[in-house]
Amino acid sequence: MKKSAQTTAKLLPLLAVLFFILLWDAGVRYYNTPAWILPSPGQVIKSVFTIHELLLMHTATTLLEAGLGLLLAMLLAVLIAVLMDSIYWLKQALYPLVIISQTIPLIVLTVLFVIWFGFGMLPKILVVILVCFFPILISLINGLESVDDDQIQLFRSMGAGRLAITKMVKIPAALPSFFSGLRISATYSIMGAIIGEWMGAEKGLGYFMTLAQKGYQVDQVLAAVLVICLLSLLIVKIVDLMEYIFIPWNRWQMKG
Amino acid sequence: MKIEVNQISKSLGGMHTLDEVSLNLNQGEFVVLIGPSGCGKSTLFNIIAGLIEPDQGSISIDGQDWTGKTGRISYMQQKDLLLPSRNILDNVSIPLVLKGMSKKAAREQAVAFLKDFGLEGFGNYYPRQLSGGMRQRAALLRTYLQASDILLLDEPFAALDAISRRSMQIWLKELSARYTASVLFITHDIEESLLLADRIYLFTARPARVKMEIDLQNKDYDQMERLQLKEEILVILEEENRTQD
Ligand SMILES: Nc1ncnc2c1ncn2[C@@H]1O[C@H](COP(=O)(O)OP(=O)(O)O)[C@@H](O)[C@H]1O
């Protein structure tokens, strides 16, 4: 009974996607839309296969930028969150800055990065860091703050210092919320790389899409979009797997 | 004398909470503190554990001054405060590790106690896999491994259902006799206090003062006298509750 409910829950989104694709296909057939405006799903799939070598090459670049950016954002966020959590005035000083940093339009920064750092990988990685840093930092800070005060008092009464409390109590307690932040950042990471590439690049899916778009090859644009969706899903799944590995204590339910 | 609380006064947030509280805990004794909720009992435990400094007075443990110093004893609360990220054995060995023991040695020392604390075979379960009663017993073992001679227990069974509470009380009574630990126990359950205590301190409403000291050890109360005593405590507590509101 419960099992079948779970399977249904997993099946429903697939059905929804299928329904949407069929609708799209029917629409394109009915209105006889030209392929340079909207190709049919079949044409998109077909072009994934015909240009797969090209796609693969550009994907490698984008994935590298996104992965590196996400990793660096994660390290930076962990470092700053731990510092902000342990030094009160630092948190007071930096928290507003972190919020303000999110109100700067990304597009403007992207253009500036290209002017400053050229068409290579660096500006893309910077965009990814900028996009991914914030969700991880905020969720990690919240996670570190969420620890029960009584828990900390108990450890103090047992003679634990700040370092021991951070290590034994705070960091493990913050892990679940760290991973929910990381999951959000993971979905943004590919998008960040694409935006960076869109503004000027020599390689990458974003660059490829600008080319295809200029040539009115909408099927190729959408083929790249499909790859981007799959990549984002892949990264999220990797984060899920990491969460499963690093938080073993949440795997089991209470008995009885 | 295991613990001597000397003339402790404390204000919290501008509110006079403890007013010259003095009490003592003798070797091997089970002493219960009972008083209206919010009167300052947990605050007193925080002071005994060294977590907060009293405004006045001192705490001595085994004849040594421990006022405002942590690490000698810790106390157990209504909440088990086990780390969800560690299994039961690693949770209870934390005080030993904090005292500088290696993880392995701490585990070896702790594992010997699992049986007596009703946790045999559950050492590598995570807290969320266990029942409330078992988690409280694990918290108690952690407290015991912090300081095996003195246990400070702050309403440890208040969150349990009536049946598990009853069996935990009986188990604790037996355990403390066998381990010859000295116990300071907070409750607002009169029944519980009469079942467990060698001696009872009755507290007034805030600011908490010792209102009455009842020695149960050297008298053999019969059923009737017990009921009378219970009634008497109840009346005092109700009266104190009224003055607090
Ligand atoms: N850190 C604090 N700051 C201000 N007031 C506090 C603090 N901790 C507890 N209090 C207050 O002190 C009183 C005594 O609290 P507590 O010792 O927890 O009472 P009890 O354990 O007897 O129920 C309560 O009124 C509570 O609201």
Ligand SMILES: [Mg+2]
């Ligand atoms: Mg209390």
